[in-house]
Amino acid sequence: MRTNRWAPLAWAVVSALLVVSAARTGWAQAQAQPTPPPAAAEPAAPAPGYVGMDTCAGCHEPVVNAFKATPHMASSQGCEGCHGPGQAHAENAGDKTKIRVFKGLSSVESSSTCMSCHNKDNQKHWVGSSHDSRQVACTQCHNPHPAEGVHEKALLRQPQMKLCTSCHLQKKAQLIRPGHMPLREGKMECTACHNPHGSTSVRMLKVGNSVNETCVSCHTEKRGPHLWDHAPVREACNTCHDPHGSNHERMLVAKPPMLCQRCHIGTRHPSTIYDGNQLAARCMRRQAWWV
Numbered sequence: 423m424r425t426n427r428w429a430p431l432a433w434a435v436v437s438a439l440l441v442v443s444a445a446r447t448g449w450a451q452a453q454a455q456p457t458p459p460p461a462a463a464e465p466a467a468p469a470p471g472y473v474g475m476d477t478c479a480g481c482h483e484p485v486v487n488a489f490k491a492t493p494h495m496a497s498s499q500g501c502e503g504c505h506g507p508g509q510a511h512a513e514n515a516g517d518k519t520k521i522r523v524f525k526g527l528s529s530v531e532s533s534s535t536c537m538s539c540h541n542k543d544n545q546k547h548w549v550g551s552s553h554d555s556r557q558v559a560c561t562q563c564h565n566p567h568p569a570e571g572v573h574e575k576a577l578l579r580q581p582q583m584k585l586c587t588s589c590h591l592q593k594k595a596q597l598i599r600p601g602h603m604p605l606r607e608g609k610m611e612c613t614a615c616h617n618p619h620g621s622t623s624v625r626m627l628k629v630g631n632s633v634n635e636t637c638v639s640c641h642t643e644k645r646g647p648h649l650w651d652h653a654p655v656r657e658a659c660n661t662c663h664d665p666h667g668s669n670h671e672r673m674l675v676a677k678p679p680m681l682c683q684r685c686h687i688g689t690r691h692p693s694t695i696y697d698g699n700q701l702a703a704r705c706m707r708r709q710a711w712w713v
Contacts, residue, residue: 423658431493434676435506440451440613458644460635464504467591468471470507471507471508471509471510472499472502472507472508472509473502473508473509473512474500474502475489475500475501475502475509477512477675478501478502478508481516482501484569485567485569486501486567486713488567488568488569489501489566490575492566492567492568492619493575494566495524497539503520503537504522504535504566505522505523506521506522506523507521509548522535524561528557528559528561529554529557529558529559529562530554532559532560532561533548533554533559533560536560536561540560544617544619545619546624547617547619547620547621548619548620549620550620551619551626552620552625553618553619553620554620554625557631563578563579563618564577564578564579564583565577565578567581582603582611582612582613583597583606583611583612585636586612586618590642593666596664596666596667596668597666597667598667599668599669600668600669600670601668601669601670601671601673601674602666602668602673603665603666603667603673614628615627615628615629615630615636616628623635623636632658633658633659633660634656634658634659635654637659637665639705660675661675662674662675662681663675
């Protein structure tokens with residue numbers, strides 16, 4: 423009996439076509455049937471001791487409404503994420519001893535609550551920073567639920583320059599001098615140079631590990647290297663310039679030539695026209711001595 427050698431291949435092709443046809447038929451039937459909507463997820467029950475933000479709104483409705491407009495609303499525990507479990511507080515007629523009240527906390531205790539979430543990025547150096555060591559609490563600058571509405575993401579109690587100069591009065595006086603950084607004009611802010619939450623650099627500067635690195639991050643043309651490098655420039659730009667403001671041109675700390683003569687003594691260089699006359703007489707006497 424003669425066997426067709428192509429028969430197995432033919433059966434394989436037919437089988438494959440049947441499988442594809444069945445799959446397409448099943449897919450078409452599935453598309454024709456409407457997909458039932460997913461079941462609505464039930465809200466998770468509050469943890470033991472927690473009552474939820476709706477209970478807080480029963481007494482503190484304006485504060486809760488203000489809270490809902492802030493980035494803190496993303497917290498899964500709402501008000502109790504910062505103030506702690508509120509069940510005992512609610513069941514005891516609003517007893518303030520049964521909940522965390524920030525006005526009664528020390529700066530360290532208050533800030534530690536904030537640091538439980540804000541412990542990375544720009545806030546990671548807060549512990550031990552200049553503000554922390556001077557017992558400045560986070561809530562002195564930030565309002566977690568401002569009643570007048572949210573003006574900016576940082577939830578500052580006042581505009582940044584006004585807030586900083588409310589403590590740094592000397593810098594406030596310098597900023598109103600003729601030569602100053604454009605903070606008053608709104609082109610810069612204090613945080614352009616400083617990180618109020620702490621840094622690894624001097625004076626809470628944001629960039630680098632020295633004053634110069636912060637300055638040349640904007641003034642790149644002053645970075646160097648220079649053929650004739652001035653020693654005071656290598657030490658710090660604020661040797662000659664006051665970055666917060668000055669009565670002299672280019673924010674110099676003193677008017678030339680007095681600025682230069684703070685380091686360079688005037689024995690061989692006239693400081694004034696009167697010194698010039700004395701220097702000329704001295705040169706004449708020295709010339710006569712050589713002759």
